[in-house]
Amino acid sequence: DAKTTQPPSMDCAEGRAANLPCNHSTISGNEYVYWYRQIHSQGPQYIIHGLKNNETNEMASLIITEDRKSSTLILPHATLRDTAVYYCIVSSTGTASKLTFGTGTRLQVTL
Amino acid sequence: NAGVTQTPKFQVLKTGQSMTLQCAQDMNHNSMYWYRQDPGMGLRLIYYSASEGTTDKGEVPNGYNVSRLNKREFSLRLESAAPSQTSVYFCASEPPSSYNEQFFGPGTRLTVL
Numbered sequence A: 001d002a003k004t005t006q007p008p009s010m011d012c013a014e015g016r017a018a019n020l021p022c023n024h025s026t027i028s029g030n031e032y033v034y035w036y037r038q039i040h041s042q043g044p045q046y047i048i049h050g051l052k053n054n055e056t057n058e059m060a061s062l063i064i065t066e067d068r069k070s071s072t073l074i075l076p077h078a079t080l081r082d083t084a085v086y087y088c089i090v091s092s093t094g095t096a097s098k099l100t101f102g103t104g105t106r107l108q109v110t111l
Numbered sequence B: 001n002a003g004v005t006q007t008p009k010f011q012v013l014k015t016g017q018s019m020t021l022q023c024a025q026d027m028n029h030n031s032m033y034w035y036r037q038d039p040g041m042g043l044r045l046i047y048y049s050a051s052e053g054t055t056d057k058g059e060v061p062n063g064y065n066v067s068r069l070n071k072r073e074f075s076l077r078l079e080s081a082a083p084s085q086t087s088v089y090f091c092a093s094e095p096p097s098s099y100n101e102q103f104f105g106p107g108t109r110l111t112v113l
Helices: none
Strands: A009-013 A019-021 A031-038 A045-050 A060-065 A072-075 A083-094 A107-111 B004-007 B010-014 B019-025 B032-037 B042-050 B063-070 B074-078 B086-092 B107-112
Touching: A009 A019, A009 A060, A009 A072, A019 A031, A019 A107, A019 B074, A031 A072, A031 B019, A045 A060, A045 A072, A045 B010, A060 A107, B004 B086, B019 B086, B032 B074, B042 B063, B074 B086
Parallel strands: A009 A107, B010 B107
Antiparallel strands: A019 A072, A031 A045, A031 A083, A060 A072, A083 A107, B004 B019, B019 B074, B032 B042, B032 B086, B063 B074, B086 B107
């Protein structure tokens, strides 16, 4: 699976959009981009995934560049409860997919 | 649905002791996983099970064994605990054709003295 690079930490004011970048320059054609988050010491939570088109769900939006070498997770109106570590993961799909979690980006949402 | 449950929540062991971490899911998922997370680190895959009756090694399997008892349950055993196995252990499950959407349990915090 391709390796990802994320900034170690970011801050965001409550109510503003949080834009979390991820570089995955070695991504291959059949690999998807996934985002998970981990709030405090809880188990990680799936947020969103995409292949090459932009995706949106009730939690976030995922913007993938045309060359697929980078992506951005957007939380449109961050709240204090969005404070967490966000993991960008690249993996192919299949039975029993193996996800590789790096160290992620620690997002701190402040008043 | 309870989702993914793990027992115990906390455990302290002495070096050389053995124990089994239990994981169960009630979502009828096929695949199940065991991860460990050391302080300040991401999760690392220990073992996984694509379906009932099958298990495979992940990134860090040494010192662990697993059993996929049935579709619901996937246990992780430490035969002879070592201080290096002090960690938080997470179990996860995944439905078929889910595009890697794994559902995680609350974790077991293990300390080996």
